[in-house]
Amino acid sequence: MQDILKSMKNIAVVGFSPNDTKASNQVGCYLIDMGFNVFPIYPKSGEIKGRKIYQSIDEISEKIDTIVMFRKAEFATELAKKAINLGVKNLWLQLGIVNDEAKQIAQDAGLNFIQDACIMIEHKRFKNDKSK
Template sequence: MAFENPTRERIKEILKSSNTIAVVGLSDKPDRVSYMVSEAMQKKGYRIIPVNPTVQGTILGETCYASLTDIPEPVDIVNVFRRSEQTVPVAEEAAAIKAKVLWLQLGISNDEAARIAADAGLEVIMDRCIKVEDSILLPGGK
């Protein structure tokens, strides 16, 4: 059976009920899409937790972690800025930390990663931009 994203109404509910977003592949360079999207989400009131093994210190004022399993607090959404073929280990880590949602950004999809996450009880969204969805579905904020 082919993968289908949740309905727009369900995505709205997910965004409304979520506070903490771990961003895998968040760059510390302000001209990168991952940085711009994460900064916009942070300004909308979401807590952004950067995940990037090549960055030591902070991004957007938040401690950067090498992996999802290093994060010492619960995560609602794992938002992924990695190539499609690199998402399976991310899905495994998202399942391991008991995140609620695995969200693969626009242009990113991987059926195996989706299956791993779904089998662990996570909701899965693929090939959608979290910032665009949030702007359309919650224009006034949460």
């Protein structure tokens, strides 16, 4: 987990809601506030915190190193395959999202894979551990 947190720079947040009461918005905005280059992925167009919303990860022209997913677990299998095709290093399924098929696909291809964990909580913990 620490390897992922140390290596993250360009992060696609799949399911990044513009609704600031949603966990995906709170986590995505936290990542932006921490200085990461965050690409919101959401079905509706617009902006979140000054960042263009992309409707698909395929629309992003920059190299993504990490995908954080806030969608239903069944979408993770296809996302794992897409991550491999895009050369993404890290795939993170947020708290409450578990897909063992996606895990197997990602790990077989050499991706770092986390599921059922909140990237914001883990980043805060990692940041606090580093400062000790």
